[in-house]
Structures are given as structure tokens and as C-alpha cells.
Amino acid sequence: xxxxxxxxxxxxxKSGTSVKIECxxxxxxxxTMFWYxxxxxxxxxxxxxxxxxxxxxxxxxxxxxxFLINHASLTLSTLTVTSAHPEDSSFYxxxxxxxxxNSPLHFGNGTRLTVT
Amino acid sequence: GQQLNQSPQSMFIQEGEDVxxxxxxxxxxxxxLWYKQEPGxxxxxxxxxxxxxxxxxxxxxxxxxxxxxKDSFLNISAxxxxxxxxxxxxxxxxxxxxxxxxxxxxxLTINP
Numbered sequence: 001x002x003x004x005x006x007x008x009x010x011x012x013x014k015s016g017t018s019v020k021i022e023c024x025x026x027x028x029x030x031x032t033m034f035w036y037x038x039x040x041x042x043x044x045x046x047x048x049x050x051x052x053x054x055x056x057x058x059x060x061x062x063x064x065x066x067f068l069i070n071h072a073s074l075t076l077s078t079l080t081v082t083s084a085h086p087e088d089s090s091f092y093x094x095x096x097x098x099x100x101x102n103s104p105l106h107f108g109n110g111t112r113l114t115v116t
Numbered sequence: 117g118q119q120l121n122q123s124p125q126s127m128f129i130q131e132g133e134d135v136x137x138x139x140x141x142x143x144x145x146x147x148x149l150w151y152k153q154e155p156g157x158x159x160x161x162x163x164x165x166x167x168x169x170x171x172x173x174x175x176x177x178x179x180x181x182x183x184x185x186k187d188s189f190l191n192i193s194a195x196x197x198x199x200x201x202x203x204x205x206x207x208x209x210x211x212x213x214x215x216x217x218x219x220x221x222x223x224l225t226i227n228p
Contacts, residue, residue: 109158
């Protein structure tokens with residue numbers, strides 16, 4: 001089946017630094033990837049839609065200059081949390097779909113970000 | 117934005133019991149998906165539904181796409197300890213809309 005790999009699984013950084021999270025589709029080309037954020041005991045909140053070769057589409061309330069998304073190839077999207085603050089601490093999850101149709105989304109294993 | 121109403125929010129059951137949870141929406145969906153998430157991991161796809169009325173099974177799991185296209189349910193039969201986790205419904209509102217709307221999740225706890 002489809003596999004989405006996310007790296008790193010955990011990261012601890014100091015306030016003010018930037019952190020990059022990678023999302024790779026391992027056995028298929030993903031024209032579209034999605035980045036979600038999840039707070040403890042809550043559901044997944046869509047942050048942005050990442051389209052290969054074009055600018056990401058951000059959901060309302062998500063700062064595009066804070067959460068930089070780059071989808072440079074059909075198998076890789078990156079999320080960079082810039083100038084991280086403790087309130088950015090969360091579980092970030094990427095997902096990818098094989099095509100633009102009705103294929104299910106497959107999720108990575110998530111990245112636990114802790115900003116100290 | 118669109119929200120899915122998932123219930124119940126939590127369930128505490130005995131091993132061997134059957135489980136039922138459901139999701140409803142205020143608008144028509146063209147795809148319903150059910151995921152399971154365990155602590156510290158991403159959601160894993162359990163069942164995908166594409167047609168109104170569709171009933172699909174995956175082992176002890178059965179899910180249905182409601183005929184009104186505004187609801188879906190997931191049943192788990194003869195629960196076992198490894199069924200513990202959070203179950204999320206998710207849906208797509210229209211053909212070609214790839215992003216998913218998620219329910220609030222159902223936290224399943226099983227007493228052995």
C-alpha cells in the first residue's frame with residue numbers, strides 16, 4: 001500500500017529558531033500533500049495544501065510566513081516552522097494522495113515539535 | 117468551515133463487545149473515510165467509502181456510507197485490546213476536493 005514517511009518524528013528546539021519537517025511519498029508520486037496540526041486530545045486541523053510546483057494554499061488563520069511550505073518534487077514536501085515559539089509546540093502530520101481524484105489520503109507518522 | 121459531528125466522543129467497553137460510532141454532516145459528502153490513530157502516530161486508513169449506501173467491511177470492521185450522503189457509521193465487532201485508539205471519520209464535500217474534513221474523534225477504551 002501507499003506509504004508516507006515523515007521526518008523527524010520528534011524535535012526539540014529553542015525559541016526563535018526554525019525547524020524543517022520533511023514529508024515523502026515512498027511508493028507513489030504525490031501531486032498534492034497536506035499539512036495538519038493536532039493539539040492533545042483534539043482532531044486534526046488542516047493548515048495548508050501543498051501543490052507540486054506551485055504555491056501552497058493556506059487555511060484561514062494560518063500564517064504563511066510562519067509556516068513555510070515547499071513542494072519541490074512529486075515525492076517531497078517540507079514544512080518549516082520559522083522563529084518557533086512555545087505556542088508552536090504541537091503534533092504536525094503530513095498526508096498525501098496519489099492523484100487528484102478520490103484516492104484516500106495516507107498519513108505520515110507525525111512530528112512532535114517541542115519549543116523550549 | 118465545514119465540521120463533522122462525530123459521536124460518541126468516548127467509549128468504555130468490555131473486551132468482546134461490539135462498538136458503533138457515527139458521523140453526520142450538514143452538507144452532502146461524496147467520500148467518507150474512517151481512520152484510526154494511536155498515541156504518537158499518524159492516522160491509519162481503515163475503510164474508504166465512495167457511493168451512497170455502500171457497505172464495506174475490513175475484517176471485524178464494517179462501515180456504511182449513508183444514503184442521504186450526510187452520514188456514515190463504523191462498527192467494530194467482538195472488540196479486542198488492540199482496538200484501543202482514537203477513531204476519526206473524514207469526508208470530502210465534492211468531487212475533486214482533495215482536502216478532508218475530520219470529525220472530532222471517538223476515543224475507544226477497552227477493559228480486558
